[in-house]
Amino acid sequence: MSDRLPGFSTLAVHAGAQPDPTTGARATPIYQTTSFVFNDADHAASLFGLQAFGNIYTRIGNPTNAVLEERVAALEGGTAALAVASGHAAQVVVLQQLLQPGDEFIAARKLYGGSINQFTHAFKSFGWNVVWADPDDIASFERAVTPRTKAIFIESIANPAGSITDIEAISTVARKAGVPLIVDNTLASPYLIRPIDHGADIVVHSLTKFLGGHGNSIGGIIVDAGTFDWSTGGKYPMLSEPRPEYHGIRLQETFGNFAFAIACRVLGLRDLGPALSPFNAFMILTGIETLPLRMQKHCDNAKAVAEFLAGHPAVAAVNYAGLASDKYNQLARKYAPKGAGAVFTFSLKGGYDAGVSLVSKLQLFSHLANVGDTRSLVIHPASTTHSQLDDAAKVKSGAGPDVVRLSIGIEDKEDLIADLEQALSA
Amino acid sequence: MNHDAYPDNYIRGILNNVKTIAMVGASPVNVRPSYFAFKYLAQRGYDMIPVNPGHVGKELLGKPFVASLSDIGRPVDMIDIFRNSSHIMPVVEEALTLDPLPMVIWMQLGARDDAAALKAESVGIKVVMNRCPKIEYGRLSSEISWMGVNSRTLSSKRAPVPTQGMRLSLNRMSVGGGDTAASDRAAKNKSEQS
Numbered sequence: 001m002s003d004r005l006p007g008f009s010t011l012a013v014h015a016g017a018q019p020d021p022t023t024g025a026r027a028t029p030i031y032q033t034t035s036f037v038f039n040d041a042d043h044a045a046s047l048f049g050l051q052a053f054g055n056i057y058t059r060i061g062n063p064t065n066a067v068l069e070e071r072v073a074a075l076e077g078g079t080a081a082l083a084v085a086s087g088h089a090a091q092v093v094v095l096q097q098l099l100q101p102g103d104e105f106i107a108a109r110k111l112y113g114g115s116i117n118q119f120t121h122a123f124k125s126f127g128w129n130v131v132w133a134d135p136d137d138i139a140s141f142e143r144a145v146t147p148r149t150k151a152i153f154i155e156s157i158a159n160p161a162g163s164i165t166d167i168e169a170i171s172t173v174a175r176k177a178g179v180p181l182i183v184d185n186t187l188a189s190p191y192l193i194r195p196i197d198h199g200a201d202i203v204v205h206s207l208t209k210f211l212g213g214h215g216n217s218i219g220g221i222i223v224d225a226g227t228f229d230w231s232t233g234g235k236y237p238m239l240s241e242p243r244p245e246y247h248g249i250r251l252q253e254t255f256g257n258f259a260f261a262i263a264c265r266v267l268g269l270r271d272l273g274p275a276l277s278p279f280n281a282f283m284i285l286t287g288i289e290t291l292p293l294r295m296q297k298h299c300d301n302a303k304a305v306a307e308f309l310a311g312h313p314a315v316a317a318v319n320y321a322g323l324a325s326d327k328y329n330q331l332a333r334k335y336a337p338k339g340a341g342a343v344f345t346f347s348l349k350g351g352y353d354a355g356v357s358l359v360s361k362l363q364l365f366s367h368l369a370n371v372g373d374t375r376s377l378v379i380h381p382a383s384t385t386h387s388q389l390d391d392a393a394k395v396k397s398g399a400g401p402d403v404v405r406l407s408i409g410i411e412d413k414e415d416l417i418a419d420l421e422q423a424l425s426a
Numbered sequence: 427m428n429h430d431a432y433p434d435n436y437i438r439g440i441l442n443n444v445k446t447i448a449m450v451g452a453s454p455v456n457v458r459p460s461y462f463a464f465k466y467l468a469q470r471g472y473d474m475i476p477v478n479p480g481h482v483g484k485e486l487l488g489k490p491f492v493a494s495l496s497d498i499g500r501p502v503d504m505i506d507i508f509r510n511s512s513h514i515m516p517v518v519e520e521a522l523t524l525d526p527l528p529m530v531i532w533m534q535l536g537a538r539d540d541a542a543a544l545k546a547e548s549v550g551i552k553v554v555m556n557r558c559p560k561i562e563y564g565r566l567s568s569e570i571s572w573m574g575v576n577s578r579t580l581s582s583k584r585a586p587v588p589t590q591g592m593r594l595s596l597n598r599m600s601v602g603g604g605d606t607a608a609s610d611r612a613a614k615n616k617s618e619q620s
Binding site for chain 2: 005006010011014015016018019020021022024046049050051052053054055061063065066067069070073074077078079080081082083196197225226227228229242246247248249253254255256257258261262265
């Protein structure tokens, strides 16, 4: 038994999975069952009391989902993970463990539009107050810290313009404030950036995007880095105090460096209920096996397309951190040396109307509200994903009216460029 | 031994070789971590002895409590200490008076006393600090994977159907422990600050 660290691609194929104990099935079976029998009354009590490892009910855990959880935890370098129904569900479950009504969390202003909505409106009704900061101005995070701050939330590669966030600088602010740093790593995937290596305490994903990768299944995941000490000052009672839901268990004391993932499962998923279907877990797991191959192709294609657009006379500007001239290129070289992702924006000299015309003329790019698919995608954020924001907020989040967002797929890059060329020249 | 990050083979060797475990600070309260670990290790076939002077005359899962290590009256392979860091040294000193000496002294999650560790290691006793044997057994057997925990092990072999009371193989391919380096670094920083 050697202690040798396998590479990323090996983990992407193997971590968490092994041949099925009863049948020997080599692919991970889809355990499409709601419930699991107990050996006897004591076994049942042990499982419900968190004393034994095992399965009870698919809302709390499922063997197919468990393979997905361990695999993503391994790829991110975390101690444990919890898969949930969507990326949005992951964010609810994470913050439920950290915030009490009246508490605050600081979030980067450049985020997926859906997250901006969730934080601004839905979370407000829970009494969780978001305070916005500018990821291009680290001091704005420091200024936003108050005694009620419980967490900081950023995206590693930020929607919609693919800008790169200085994770280490913001993690320093979080450490100083004594709060965990949550990083949404959806657009990078652990193949490009592993936020835990840069100081993240919690990583969340929409599995729907590059990890699943085929545009067929919605899912989300929470990864516990095992780095945060939840016991100090009673600031995080879900982790540090005796839990009445479990007859007085203290989760950090009992589960150590994966207590946060357990809290998300037994206090969040169990009670809020956004369980991931085992079928979706299976689809996403299959996608992850080829993540390294796909992600590199996504990035290589994106760079070629961005370079083409940057040289086109109809294009006013291209925001892609992989271009040497881009303002985020230095950060991209540091955090994502293998590639700057495959989601980026550009604006047309013809403004809003030219954008609408482009979208309608494209023949390979699909006009839809998703990213991280094998297929190349295009959208006009101002009228769709970011449409609920007011005009000033649209511009601040990088989704102004003249902006078009692309998610570059794994087709042949020559065909993508030809499609854009015909749509731009028409 | 570097007590910030243990090679899996070190932990594996310990859990494969010890048979009798005295648990100092074992609690009969069924939501305490010591109760969890005691019950789990007993189910996995270890000969468990609860040590707690406050409960002498009572039993923990059918095993009678003893007041102290010297009251056990038979050799023990491993002493698992469920006390906080400031109470470790006297337990280790008592352990060093046993004949034969235990092979292993294990300090629970959150407990660390480097001076006590050095003392035990100087007479050839293996020491583990700030770890839980239940978690480590679950991790190396991959049983803990049911909980979405990163076992940091891989295997292409069919797993046994886990049944109660069965010893599980701990000999999966280890992925080095380095994969949770961030967690180990955080624990090290915390122990240096305190």
